[in-house]
Amino acid sequence: MPPHWRETIIIPIPKAGKHVSGPGNYRPVVFISKLSFIPHIHYMKVKCNKSLNLLKVFSRFDWEADRTTLLRLYRGAIIFQHDYVWIVWGLARKSYIKILDPIHHQQGLRIATEAFGTSPVESLYVEYNEESLYRRRERLSLQYALQLSSSPANPTFDNVFNPKLQHNYPNFWN
Numbered sequence: 001m002p003p004h005w006r007e008t009i010i011i012p013i014p015k016a017g018k019h020v021s022g023p024g025n026y027r028p029v030v031f032i033s034k035l036s037f038i039p040h041i042h043y044m045k046v047k048c049n050k051s052l053n054l055l056k057v058f059s060r061f062d063w064e065a066d067r068t069t070l071l072r073l074y075r076g077a078i079i080f081q082h083d084y085v086w087i088v089w090g091l092a093r094k095s096y097i098k099i100l101d102p103i104h105h106q107q108g109l110r111i112a113t114e115a116f117g118t119s120p121v122e123s124l125y126v127e128y129n130e131e132s133l134y135r136r137r138e139r140l141s142l143q144y145a146l147q148l149s150s151s152p153a154n155p156t157f158d159n160v161f162n163p164k165l166q167h168n169y170p171n172f173w174n
Contacts, residue, residue, distance in 0.1 A: 037092035041099050044081060048103045051077035055111050067113055071128060074112040078103065079136075086137050087144065097133070104133050 055073055058065045065073075082100065089097050105121040113128055125132060131139065148154055149161065 037089070037096050040085075041089075041092070041096055044085070045100060045103060048078050048081055048100070048108075051081070052103065052107055052111065055108065059111050059114065067128075070112040070114075074108050078108050082133060082136070083140065086140050089137065097137075101133055 054077065055070065057063070058073060059070055082104075105124065106117075109115070109121075109124050109128065109130060110117065110119070113124060115124055121132075124130065145160065148157055151157065
Protein backbone atom coordinates (compact mmCIF):
# COMPACT_ATOMS: atom_id res chain seq x y z
CA MET A 1 0.00 0.00 0.00
CA PRO A 2 1.43 3.41 -0.88
CA PRO A 3 2.46 5.30 2.28
CA HIS A 4 0.36 8.41 1.55
CA TRP A 5 -2.79 6.23 1.63
CA ARG A 6 -2.14 5.37 5.27
CA GLU A 7 -2.57 8.98 6.38
CA THR A 8 -6.13 9.82 5.50
CA ILE A 9 -9.51 10.76 6.90
CA ILE A 10 -11.96 7.91 7.48
CA ILE A 11 -15.64 8.76 7.69
CA PRO A 12 -17.86 6.03 9.18
CA ILE A 13 -21.27 5.69 7.50
CA PRO A 14 -23.85 3.54 9.32
CA LYS A 15 -25.01 0.41 7.48
CA ALA A 16 -28.69 0.30 6.59
CA GLY A 17 -30.78 -1.50 9.18
CA LYS A 18 -27.92 -1.79 11.69
CA HIS A 19 -27.75 -0.24 15.13
CA VAL A 20 -25.07 2.45 15.46
CA SER A 21 -23.62 1.04 18.68
CA GLY A 22 -21.11 -1.46 17.25
CA PRO A 23 -18.02 -0.59 15.21
CA GLY A 24 -18.83 -3.38 12.72
CA ASN A 25 -22.07 -1.63 11.81
CA TYR A 26 -20.34 1.09 9.82
CA ARG A 27 -18.94 1.31 6.31
CA PRO A 28 -15.64 3.19 6.29
CA VAL A 29 -15.37 5.75 3.50
CA VAL A 30 -11.89 7.06 2.87
CA PHE A 31 -11.04 10.36 1.23
CA ILE A 32 -7.44 10.81 0.19
CA SER A 33 -5.89 14.11 -0.75
CA LYS A 34 -4.62 12.95 -4.13
CA LEU A 35 -6.73 10.50 -6.09
CA SER A 36 -4.40 8.96 -8.65
CA PHE A 37 -4.21 5.50 -10.09
CA ILE A 38 -0.51 5.75 -10.97
CA PRO A 39 0.89 4.91 -7.50
CA HIS A 40 -1.47 1.96 -7.16
CA ILE A 41 -0.71 0.64 -10.66
CA HIS A 42 3.03 0.93 -10.07
CA TYR A 43 2.59 -0.84 -6.74
CA MET A 44 0.70 -3.65 -8.49
CA LYS A 45 3.41 -3.82 -11.15
CA VAL A 46 6.11 -4.30 -8.49
CA LYS A 47 3.96 -6.90 -6.74
CA CYS A 48 3.35 -8.79 -10.00
CA ASN A 49 7.05 -8.66 -10.86
CA LYS A 50 7.80 -10.38 -7.54
CA SER A 51 5.33 -13.10 -8.48
CA LEU A 52 7.01 -13.36 -11.89
CA ASN A 53 10.31 -14.02 -10.15
CA LEU A 54 8.70 -16.98 -8.42
CA LEU A 55 7.41 -18.19 -11.77
CA LYS A 56 10.90 -17.88 -13.26
CA VAL A 57 12.32 -20.08 -10.51
CA PHE A 58 9.77 -22.82 -11.16
CA SER A 59 10.22 -22.61 -14.93
CA ARG A 60 13.92 -23.54 -14.74
CA PHE A 61 14.81 -26.87 -16.26
CA ASP A 62 16.10 -28.44 -13.06
CA TRP A 63 12.65 -28.05 -11.44
CA GLU A 64 10.99 -29.76 -14.41
CA ALA A 65 7.62 -28.04 -14.02
CA ASP A 66 5.26 -28.67 -16.92
CA ARG A 67 3.28 -25.97 -18.75
CA THR A 68 0.03 -26.83 -17.01
CA THR A 69 1.57 -26.27 -13.59
CA LEU A 70 3.26 -23.06 -14.71
CA LEU A 71 0.01 -21.73 -16.19
CA ARG A 72 -1.82 -22.51 -12.96
CA LEU A 73 0.84 -20.70 -10.96
CA TYR A 74 0.65 -17.77 -13.38
CA ARG A 75 -3.12 -17.55 -13.15
CA GLY A 76 -3.08 -17.92 -9.38
CA ALA A 77 -0.28 -15.47 -8.66
CA ILE A 78 -0.63 -12.77 -11.31
CA ILE A 79 -4.10 -12.91 -12.85
CA PHE A 80 -5.66 -13.19 -9.40
CA GLN A 81 -4.01 -9.91 -8.36
CA HIS A 82 -5.42 -8.25 -11.47
CA ASP A 83 -8.91 -9.63 -10.92
CA TYR A 84 -8.96 -8.44 -7.33
CA VAL A 85 -9.14 -4.77 -8.32
CA TRP A 86 -10.55 -4.92 -11.86
CA ILE A 87 -13.66 -2.88 -11.14
CA VAL A 88 -11.66 0.05 -9.77
CA TRP A 89 -9.36 0.08 -12.78
CA GLY A 90 -12.36 0.63 -15.02
CA LEU A 91 -12.27 4.22 -13.81
CA ALA A 92 -8.62 4.80 -14.75
CA ARG A 93 -7.27 6.01 -18.07
CA LYS A 94 -6.52 3.32 -20.62
CA SER A 95 -2.94 4.53 -20.87
CA TYR A 96 -2.49 3.94 -17.14
CA ILE A 97 -3.94 0.44 -17.29
CA LYS A 98 -1.71 -0.49 -20.22
CA ILE A 99 1.27 -0.27 -17.85
CA LEU A 100 0.30 -3.74 -16.62
CA ASP A 101 -0.16 -5.33 -20.05
CA PRO A 102 3.54 -6.23 -20.55
CA ILE A 103 3.48 -8.21 -17.32
CA HIS A 104 0.62 -10.28 -18.70
CA HIS A 105 1.64 -11.04 -22.25
CA GLN A 106 5.32 -10.18 -22.62
CA GLN A 107 6.57 -11.69 -19.41
CA GLY A 108 4.11 -13.85 -17.51
CA LEU A 109 2.49 -15.76 -20.35
CA ARG A 110 5.81 -16.27 -22.12
CA ILE A 111 7.50 -17.57 -18.98
CA ALA A 112 4.63 -19.92 -18.16
CA THR A 113 4.44 -21.33 -21.68
CA GLU A 114 8.18 -21.17 -22.45
CA ALA A 115 7.32 -19.31 -25.66
CA PHE A 116 9.84 -17.42 -27.77
CA GLY A 117 9.95 -13.64 -27.49
CA THR A 118 9.04 -13.36 -31.19
CA SER A 119 5.81 -15.35 -30.83
CA PRO A 120 2.77 -13.16 -31.54
CA VAL A 121 0.82 -12.34 -28.39
CA GLU A 122 -2.52 -13.15 -30.02
CA SER A 123 -1.38 -16.68 -30.89
CA LEU A 124 -0.36 -17.23 -27.25
CA TYR A 125 -3.80 -16.10 -26.13
CA VAL A 126 -5.47 -18.59 -28.47
CA GLU A 127 -3.12 -21.50 -27.89
CA TYR A 128 -3.26 -21.33 -24.09
CA ASN A 129 -6.86 -20.17 -23.75
CA GLU A 130 -6.00 -16.83 -22.15
CA GLU A 131 -7.73 -13.48 -22.55
CA SER A 132 -6.11 -10.11 -22.91
CA LEU A 133 -6.43 -8.03 -19.76
CA TYR A 134 -8.81 -5.66 -21.54
CA ARG A 135 -11.13 -8.51 -22.60
CA ARG A 136 -10.89 -10.03 -19.14
CA ARG A 137 -11.95 -6.75 -17.50
CA GLU A 138 -14.84 -6.42 -19.96
CA ARG A 139 -16.03 -9.98 -19.27
CA LEU A 140 -15.80 -9.52 -15.50
CA SER A 141 -17.74 -6.24 -15.76
CA LEU A 142 -20.52 -7.90 -17.74
CA GLN A 143 -20.67 -10.82 -15.31
CA TYR A 144 -20.93 -8.39 -12.41
CA ALA A 145 -23.68 -6.40 -14.13
CA LEU A 146 -25.67 -9.56 -14.87
CA GLN A 147 -25.29 -10.80 -11.32
CA LEU A 148 -26.30 -7.40 -9.98
CA SER A 149 -29.35 -7.19 -12.28
CA SER A 150 -30.70 -10.41 -10.80
CA SER A 151 -30.76 -8.98 -7.27
CA PRO A 152 -32.58 -5.63 -7.06
CA ALA A 153 -32.28 -5.71 -3.26
CA ASN A 154 -28.54 -5.12 -3.57
CA PRO A 155 -27.69 -1.55 -2.41
CA THR A 156 -25.60 -0.99 -5.55
CA PHE A 157 -28.47 -1.85 -7.90
CA ASP A 158 -30.02 1.63 -7.98
CA ASN A 159 -26.68 3.35 -8.47
CA VAL A 160 -25.82 1.19 -11.47
CA PHE A 161 -29.16 0.79 -13.23
CA ASN A 162 -30.97 3.99 -12.12
CA PRO A 163 -28.24 6.62 -11.83
CA LYS A 164 -29.37 9.75 -10.02
CA LEU A 165 -27.08 12.09 -11.96
CA GLN A 166 -28.20 10.90 -15.39
CA HIS A 167 -29.99 14.18 -16.13
CA ASN A 168 -26.76 16.15 -15.47
CA TYR A 169 -24.81 14.24 -18.15
CA PRO A 170 -27.23 13.50 -21.00
CA ASN A 171 -24.55 12.82 -23.62
CA PHE A 172 -22.74 10.30 -21.43
CA TRP A 173 -25.64 7.82 -21.34
CA ASN A 174 -26.36 7.83 -25.09
